Amino acid sequence: MNFLQGFFLNHLVSSKTVPASPQADLHLDLDKPIVYALKTLSSSDLLTLQRACRDLGLPDPLTPMTINGQTITRYVCLNMPKQLFSSTPRKAYQDQFKTLLNLHQGDSEIDVQLVPVTLFWGRAPGYEGHKPWFSILKASSPNWINKAFTILFRGRDNLIRFSKPISLQRLNRDYGDDPNLATKLEKIAYTHFARQKLAAKGPKLPDRNKMRRALLASNEIHQAIVKASQEQGISLAQAEQKATHYLNEIASDFSYPMVRFGDKVLTWIWHRIYQGIVVNNAETVRNLAQKCHEIVFLPCHRSHMDYLLLSSVIYQQGMTPPHIAAGVNLNFFPAGPIFRRGGAFFIRRTFKGNPLYASVFKAYLSYLFSKGYSLEFFTEGGRSRTGRLLPAKTGMLGMTIEAMQQSPNRPIALIPVCLGYDHVMEVATYVKELQGQKKQKESFLQVLSITKKLGNFGQGFVNFGEPILLNQFLDQVQPQWREQGDLTLSPEFSHTINQLGRSVMTGINNAAAVNALPLCSLVLLASKRHTLSKEQLLTQVSAYLVLLKQVPYSQQVSLPSGEANNDNAGGAIGGAQALLDSALSLNKFHIYQDSLGDIISIAADQSMLLTFYRNNIIHLFALPALMTSLVQHYDGITLDQLQAKLNQVYPLIQAELFLPWNAEEMWQQGRAYLQQLVQLGWINQQDDATNPDSSSYRINPNLRTQAYLLANIIDETIQRYHIVLSLLQSPTQIELASLAKQSTQVAERLGQIHGIRAPEFFDQKVLQVFIEQLQQQAYIDEAGNINPASLGELHQLTRQLLSDEVLWTIEHTIDNQYRQASS
Structure with a gap:
């Protein structure tokens, strides 16, 4: 009978398992016994589960196991199928939960994992007030006729849901003195299956x-x-x-x-x-x-x-x-x-x-x-x-x-x-x-x-x-x-x-996803001509993977496949090569070859397109990039100085990029980034023997290119900030209503002269977010009046982080604006 059922199931049933990898996702331990808990005893359900377990590398539910000389099945069921002309479900193995719990009494070495498994044959929720068109498919504990029709009509829509295992050893340890534990466990199982049904199918749909x-x-x-x-x-x-x-x-x-x-x-x-x-x-x-x-x-x-x-x-x-x-x-x-x-x-x-x-x-x-x-x-x-x-x-x-x-x-x-x-x-x-x-x-x-x-x-x-x-x-x-x-x-x-x-x-x-194209685009767009040798690109990508792994941005950020377990530079290099190969397969980059190797670049007509992908993950590197930029432009900066300058700029970047840390958390995260950059060798730390907190930091001249590429990630953001701050510092008071528009005009000119192709660079909405944040941080009051001291200090800080060429363009453009307005 099982052979015939298996034959028909192989041809009529198509199953999907959730989660796709129960062993990893649910932390199943294959060294411990596993027992599957099902709602209704059904040979077709068990055979379908058997096939799924075989594909997933899980124990066969139909193969009994022996514990302390006692042979037991690998499955328990709450109900027997209904009798042919009865509507009442029948209890299946009333003593099976008790048997499993008794195995653990007095033996701490035994730990059976009870894994609830729900099988759905179709997931249509039905409509409120409507009887199913074919009630034989709706039985909660189907008999063999119900099940035969169910498989025939819904066999291709089978879902197998594995749930988190229950440790019977822990259950026995915590509640073993309760004589009604087995009964309570059975009731919990009924509730579990009812909730699983609601979660997978949802409530009934309304009659429109x-x-x-x-x-x-x-x-x-x-x-x-x-x-x-x-x-x-x-x-x-x-x-x-x-x-x-x-x-x-x-x-x-x-x-x-x-x-x-x-x-x-x-x-x-x-x-x-x-x-x-x-x-x-x-x-x-x-x-x-x-x-x-x-x-x-x-x-x-x-x-x-x-x-x-x-x-x-x-x-x-x-x-x-x-x-x-x-x-x-x-x-x-x-x-x-x-x-x-x-x-x-x-x-x-x-x-x-x-x-x-x-x-x-x-x-x-x-x-x-x-x-x-x-x-x-x-x-x-x-x-x-x-x-x-x-x-x-x-x-x-x-x-x-x-x-x-x-x-x-x-x-x-x-x-x-x-x-x-x-x-x-x-x-x-x-x-x-x-x-x-x-x-x-x-x-x-x-x-x-x-x-x-x-x-x-x-x-x-x-x-x-x-x-x-x-x-x-x-x-x-x-x-x-x-x-x-x-x-x-x-x-x-x-x-x-x-x-x-x-x-x-x-x-x-x-919950950002770090994948091939955004990460490679992030590195190349930070270089002046959007061009690097293959070795430079791989070195930078691998360092960023190490940074993400060693100083996690959040628990929900996903790294490329296999990177979560790479704790060393060698593993990161291999991951970087795989990422680069994946990115190159999308035909977004140019590869040139000379006698010294490959050169990878972004074509001019692709640079603006690729900023879209870079911007998907730029927030993940905003804080270490800002810190590296500060170390780069304030040679020998101390921790106290670094923290003070971060406290000035961070709230503005936080608002724009939705960064997760408050001031205290930001500094803890920042110190972890700083330590990792020191370990990478990009930043040198000079300790003060009398006061460890007075250590000073400067860019390692031997690895300045890598550090500069990281710092350049935040460079365009600082340029936008400096444009707005410079306009606010101009001799003629600017109306807040027109500030974003005038800032956009300067940003467009700066972008044309210096080849900045990022669309958000001259996006008026992005500039407006910065202006609103200046108001929230009390640099500007509600009437549009500036706080000269604090705004001037922030203006000088952004000025310090920019190159002379960029500063000259901004100042020259604003001067022209002012002269045109005056005339």
């Missing part, structure tokens, strides 16, 4: 017509309809018709068959254009979903691929695909209906002047939260054209907090997500837009044109960041929020929501 009627009848929308009728001079029926139109425009029409079909299509595309999709830290999100948290995914936005890739990865990782807030610009035929059935709901760019639309949207968002659906939206609003994170737009975050207050019993977890690519197909378009070309409106023809660009895109990266538990965040930032009623009306809310936005963007940067 019933949802529409319920929302239109809600008090919030009804009041908005009445108000719109009065203000616009239209009838209630006409106002309700408008509200209905808005709701139809907004609401998703989630379809599981569309999700499955989309997953197959997207998987084919990923295999076609990417060498692999690397996913990190998904287990943390799965555990939160299992604990009944409302999950809100907050990814960065660098490409139209983002929402497709993230939804695909979430589904592939065994979680419920989210409802996605998409710009209404994507609601065009035929993409709009497809996206809508894939979970997208559409949102206009602004709600201003349309309170009825705002009320309808907020009511719909609250409805999604109340039902427990996971959500996804892009806090930047639109795609970043420069590769850097944009400041958070806090509107959706504010509505999330409003929705949370209406459903306070369900905890909300915000998940920052960093999406990284070796190649983004829109980069060339971004450069044209930054140079003044009008943004193209999305259309079906534009989508078709993208398919022509499908090719070698290297790797894609999806890194889930550290979750932000919204209740805990509010407890820290606004402790009295529970007693304040409507939190959005409190005077502290503006500060709270802005801090939440910064925390989200910082969390995204904390």
Whole structure:
């Protein structure tokens, strides 16, 4: 019988295991006994699990094991299949948990790992109030007829979810005196499987017509309809018709068959254009979903691929695909209906002047939260054209907090997500837009044109960041929020929501993916002619890998495959060579050969394109680059002097690049960077015998090139700062409203003369962030008056960090501006 079942399963069943590597991800110890816990005893489930375990290198669940002379099975099941004409599940092995626990009594050497395994045959959640079209597929403890039809119709949609193992030795040690321990363990297992089902399938989907009627009848929308009728001079029926139109425009029409079909299509595309999709830290999100948290995914936005890739990865990782807030610009035929059935709901760019639309949207968002659906939206609003994170737009975050207050019993977890690519197909378009070309409106023809660009895109990266538990965040930032009623009306809310936005963007940067093209671009763009010998490039890349490994930026940053375990320079050199080979395969660099070896360079027409990729990871090196620049320009600088100057500049860079450390943490991290740079030999440390804290530092003249390349990473940022500070120091007081525009003009001239091609260098939005930070740091007051002493000191510091050629260009350009304005 098992032979025949195995034969049919091999032809009818296609399984995906989550996580993909249970041994590594769940820290399974193969030297200890493993017992698999399943919900229902089923030979087809066991054979499917057996095949998966064989592929994963895990113990065979059908091979018994012997412990202390007692032979036991490698699996336990909570239920037996239902009898043919019965609806009541039957207990399987009531004494099996007790048997496993008894093995550990008096023998501390035995430690059985109990691994819960959930098998899903299809993941359609169904619809509220609808009976399944084929109820035989819906049995919770299926008999053989149920299972036969399930395999026939859903065998190609099988998911096997391995969960974190339970140490029975530890359980026995902590609770072995409880005579009801086995029963409690069994109850815990039932709860676990119920939560696994909810996490993988999600709540049932709404009937769209019933949802529409319920929302239109809600008090919030009804009041908005009445108000719109009065203000616009239209009838209630006409106002309700408008509200209905808005709701139809907004609401998703989630379809599981569309999700499955989309997953197959997207998987084919990923295999076609990417060498692999690397996913990190998904287990943390799965555990939160299992604990009944409302999950809100907050990814960065660098490409139209983002929402497709993230939804695909979430589904592939065994979680419920989210409802996605998409710009209404994507609601065009035929993409709009497809996206809508894939979970997208559409949102206009602004709600201003349309309170009825705002009320309808907020009511719909609250409805999604109340039902427990996971959500996804892009806090930047639109795609970043420069590769850097944009400041958070806090509107959706504010509505999330409003929705949370209406459903306070369900905890909300915000998940920052960093999406990284070796190649983004829109980069060339971004450069044209930054140079003044009008943004193209999305259309079906534009989508078709993208398919022509499908090719070698290297790797894609999806890194889930550290979750932000919204209740805990509010407890820290606004402790009295529970007693304040409507939190959005409190005077502290503006500060709270802005801090939440910064925390989200910082969390995204904390989960950055270090991959081939960004790292090689970072090194080459820091060289004056964007050209290095192959040996120089490999040396610099390997040193940066060592720096990232020895002084971690955060626990969520992902290093290239294999680099996490490379603790020495030799290993880093090998990793650098692999990275360079990968980057070269993308055809972004030129290779010249002479009698001394290879020379690698960036062509002039590629330099601006490659700044996009560099900017994905520039924040990881901002602090060590700034420290190296200070040591370079202040020869013999002491620790106290270094700390004082960092304290001046760091808050400004922190705001621009969403760096994670406060002043105290920054100095601890900075000292670790400094020590590592000393170990690399780039910086020399001269100790003071009488006072170890008075050691002085200077660039090692024998390795000055490596140190200068690191310092140059932050050079363009300091140049932008100095432009703004110089304008503020000019004889004529400049209006703050025009400061960013005038700074942009100077930056454009500086870029033309010195060949600076970075698009963010003359991006008015980036300059505006710096100006706002000057106000927050009290260099400028609300009236636009400067603090001459502190601003002058900061101006002199940035001046010291720049070359004479750059300083002359800035000063000469500003003088010309001043003369033209005077005339």
